[in-house]
Amino acid sequence: MDETVLEERVINKFPAPYCLESSPWLQPDFSYLTKKQCATFQDRRKITEEWLKISKVIILGDVAAGKTCLVNRCCRNFFESTYKSTIGVDFEVEKFSILSVPFVLQIWDTAGQERFKSIAQSYYRGANVILIVFDLSNFPSLFNCKKWFDEALGANSGSQPFVFLVGTKKDLVSNVCYKNIRADAVKLAKELNAEYWGVSSKSGKNVNKLFCRVAALSFDEIISKGFESDKRCIAIGDRLGGRYDRSLTKEKKAGRKCCK
Numbered sequence: 001m002d003e004t005v006l007e008e009r010v011i012n013k014f015p016a017p018y019c020l021e022s023s024p025w026l027q028p029d030f031s032y033l034t035k036k037q038c039a040t041f042q043d044r045r046k047i048t049e050e051w052l053k054i055s056k057v058i059i060l061g062d063v064a065a066g067k068t069c070l071v072n073r074c075c076r077n078f079f080e081s082t083y084k085s086t087i088g089v090d091f092e093v094e095k096f097s098i099l100s101v102p103f104v105l106q107i108w109d110t111a112g113q114e115r116f117k118s119i120a121q122s123y124y125r126g127a128n129v130i131l132i133v134f135d136l137s138n139f140p141s142l143f144n145c146k147k148w149f150d151e152a153l154g155a156n157s158g159s160q161p162f163v164f165l166v167g168t169k170k171d172l173v174s175n176v177c178y179k180n181i182r183a184d185a186v187k188l189a190k191e192l193n194a195e196y197w198g199v200s201s202k203s204g205k206n207v208n209k210l211f212c213r214v215a216a217l218s219f220d221e222i223i224s225k226g227f228e229s230d231k232r233c234i235a236i237g238d239r240l241g242g243r244y245d246r247s248l249t250k251e252k253k254a255g256r257k258c259c260k
């Protein structure tokens, strides 16, 4: 295992959703294809760079909804109470080890301010995961989430990114208040085919769990899809009647060639 990966970033068991009723993805474990693919990793140490998969995560939401604090808590275990607006976009990289395979989340923190919108939007494309953030202590910010969702999905038409609806600042709301806003958030999450989470970047509550869930879902999709395209390439190679060298490195090279 990569020694630079933090203990809490080592995932061997599929992380559960925040609550079952608020998730479109109810699989209890990594898919069969992913587990099969990862089981061969030990034999493939020499081609690690081909295994290093990256998931692009974009974080959007209203001004001061708590996007930067969420990223800071995840990537630096740090909380800043003074508000500084994000200018344009910022990004962080977080390393994971999932089923003993290295994996990276490339996390893009976008500005909520209208004047940076066009800069931020140019980073929406190619997202594997979209985190739409609202402030649990500012109820109207929930209703703007649909607008953020439409914009992010519009830039990613043709692909199906995982969408999360994340309520931040849970430490600021009473239990009664939280129950009410959570009911509305779960309803909206269902409409958007998104998974709902309630977190606090100040206390850290649920932040690590959220990002482990994000990493595991996108890892599972990326690795199992890779397996499917490897299989297709092998089949094409076989059909062309060429001698197919089964040594692992060459299998990968052949795969890349015919994928092009």
Ligand SMILES: Nc1nc2c(ncn2[C@@H]2O[C@H](COP(=O)(O)OP(=O)(O)OP(=O)(O)O)[C@@H](O)[C@H]2O)c(=O)[nH]1
Binding pocket: 061, 062, 063, 064, 065, 066, 067, 068, 069, 070, 080, 081, 082, 083, 084, 085, 086, 087, 110, 111, 112, 113, 168, 169, 170, 171, 172, 199, 200, 201, 202, 203
């Ligand atoms: N109490 C509490 N305050 C929070 C939490 N998350 C963020 N804040 C505060 O909310 C304010 C805005 O947080 P940011 O993370 O900077 O907001 P943002 O969404 O990145 O804002 P823009 O960059 O302008 O889009 C800051 O003063 C934070 O300290 C939280 O979980 N609890």
